[in-house]
Amino acid sequence: MIRFDNVGLRYGLEPEVLSDISFHIPAQSFQFLTGPSGAGKTSLLRLLFMSLRPTRGQITVFGKDALTLDRHELPLLRRRIGVVFQDFRLLSHMTIFENVALPLRVRGKEVENYRRDVSELLDWVGLGDKLHAFPPVLSGGEKQRVAIARALIDQPEILLADEPTGNVDPPMARRLLRLFIELNRSGTAVVIATHDLGLMDQVDARRMILSNGRLDMFG
Numbered sequence: 001m002i003r004f005d006n007v008g009l010r011y012g013l014e015p016e017v018l019s020d021i022s023f024h025i026p027a028q029s030f031q032f033l034t035g036p037s038g039a040g041k042t043s044l045l046r047l048l049f050m051s052l053r054p055t056r057g058q059i060t061v062f063g064k065d066a067l068t069l070d071r072h073e074l075p076l077l078r079r080r081i082g083v084v085f086q087d088f089r090l091l092s093h094m095t096i097f098e099n100v101a102l103p104l105r106v107r108g109k110e111v112e113n114y115r116r117d118v119s120e121l122l123d124w125v126g127l128g129d130k131l132h133a134f135p136p137v138l139s140g141g142e143k144q145r146v147a148i149a150r151a152l153i154d155q156p157e158i159l160l161a162d163e164p165t166g167n168v169d170p171p172m173a174r175r176l177l178r179l180f181i182e183l184n185r186s187g188t189a190v191v192i193a194t195h196d197l198g199l200m201d202q203v204d205a206r207r208m209i210l211s212n213g214r215l216d217m218f219g
């Protein structure tokens with residue numbers, strides 16, 4: 001589904017943050033991406049989402065070479081990927097319901113056909129009473145859950161999530177993990193960047209461990 005071959009990344013003239021990274025993310029797989037702070041987890045997720053270009057090596061996304069895509073292909077490929085980045089990227093002028101429904105609206109679906117799904121998902125993440133609120137009035141943990149709901153609502157082929165349980169308490173973290181597991185069971189490949197060992201211990205998943213610019217895989 002996504003393949004890296006000898007990928008290297010540096011910012012400006014700094015030493016490489018990532019060196020000779022090679023791996024494959026198979027369809028329907030589940031993996032955690034971990035490593036010390038500053039090891040390059042967010043950078044690796046951005047490479048996977050094609051919002052950053054590698055300095056060397058090759059990245060193949062859904063069978064296409066990510067470095068030679070034309071500008072029409074990139075948005076089409078990205079639509080197949082659900083993302084939860086640390087800055088959440090919610091639209092302030094839209095309600096929580098509208099933010100979560102956005103991927104469905106973009107695909108041309110009618111609100112009557114998705115109203116119930118969006119409400120149920122927001123209920124599951126504990127925001128059933130905030131459908132009509134706007135993002136600026138939410139707490140960090142609430143915004144994070146809106147971003148998760150938006151990433152999941154259209155059943156992407158792959159989900160990339162950067163510390164998706166970083167702002168919530170342990171019971172909510174377990175609830176969100178169940179949501180990711182369910183999504184994975186219904187066919188989505190999942191990549192979760194996290195420092196949370198307790199979270200990783202709850203799932204028998206592959207671990208991608210970054211350190212000193214190198215990647216090791218376990219499981």
Ligand SMILES: Nc1ncnc2c1ncn2[C@@H]1O[C@H](COP(=O)(O)OP(=O)(O)OP(=O)(O)O)[C@@H](O)[C@H]1O
Nearest residue numbers: 011012017035036037038039040041042043044195
């Ligand atoms: N836009 C940028 N310009 C220059 N350096 C950057 C940029 N983004 C990240 N870096 C550097 O690259 C390294 C890896 O950062 P990255 O955010 O990918 O790590 P991380 O593993 O996600 O860290 P954390 O766990 O703290 O979120 C760090 O040394 C960081 O300072």
